[in-house]
Amino acid sequence: MTKLSNFLKVSGLALLVVFAVALSACGALGGGSEQPTAILPTAVGGGEVRELPTAPAGEEVGTGAASGALDTPEGTWGNYLRDMIAELNQAQASKINLLERYEAPSITEQNLGGLVREVSLVSDRSEVDVKKEGVAVVAGDFDVRLTFANGDADTRTCKLTIEIDEFDGTWYVLSPQPLAVFSVCN
Numbered sequence: 001m002t003k004l005s006n007f008l009k010v011s012g013l014a015l016l017v018v019f020a021v022a023l024s025a026c027g028a029l030g031g032g033s034e035q036p037t038a039i040l041p042t043a044v045g046g047g048e049v050r051e052l053p054t055a056p057a058g059e060e061v062g063t064g065a066a067s068g069a070l071d072t073p074e075g076t077w078g079n080y081l082r083d084m085i086a087e088l089n090q091a092q093a094s095k096i097n098l099l100e101r102y103e104a105p106s107i108t109e110q111n112l113g114g115l116v117r118e119v120s121l122v123s124d125r126s127e128v129d130v131k132k133e134g135v136a137v138v139a140g141d142f143d144v145r146l147t148f149a150n151g152d153a154d155t156r157t158c159k160l161t162i163e164i165d166e167f168d169g170t171w172y173v174l175s176p177q178p179l180a181v182f183s184v185c186n
């Protein structure tokens with residue numbers, strides 16, 4: 001009987017320690033120093049909307065609540081296209097930031113003509129085709145303007161195919177990916 005009561009005491013103590021550690025990790029006991037992140041508005045159709053990277057001036061890529069999967073395949077495609085471009089711009093800004101800090105300036109200067117500083121949407125001729133109930137295919141056909149670090153600019157036509165599927169009244173992109181501008185744009 002003593003072994004059982006000792007076991008229960010030790011088990012209770014271990015459970016109490018685990019509970020205290022869990023509360024501390026959550027900040028309930030004042031152990032967390034991180035500030036809570038702001039809750040963003042809910043997108044049409046439900047779900048939290050993640051913040052988008054800051055877009056370069058003049059580019060219409062959408063913001064917070066206007067972004068994300070919507071209740072039409074056309075609406076989802078429009079947001080997705082602008083968000084792909086915003087993600088690409090954020091990646092290029094990060095790349096340039098690293099090069100400025102760590103690459104020898106003479107090497108960076110030699111490569112300015114191939115370094116994209118900004119991508120902006122020029123026009124969108126994409127067509128959305130609802131193949132069957134709950135499944136749409138987007139024949140992406142749009143033009144983007146690439147501005148290079150040396151000041152040159154180039155307009156390219158991009159073509160890609162995206163599937164958008166409906167779940168509970170909201171249309172979601174199947175396997176979302178960043179815009180591979182050098183692969184799909186000529």
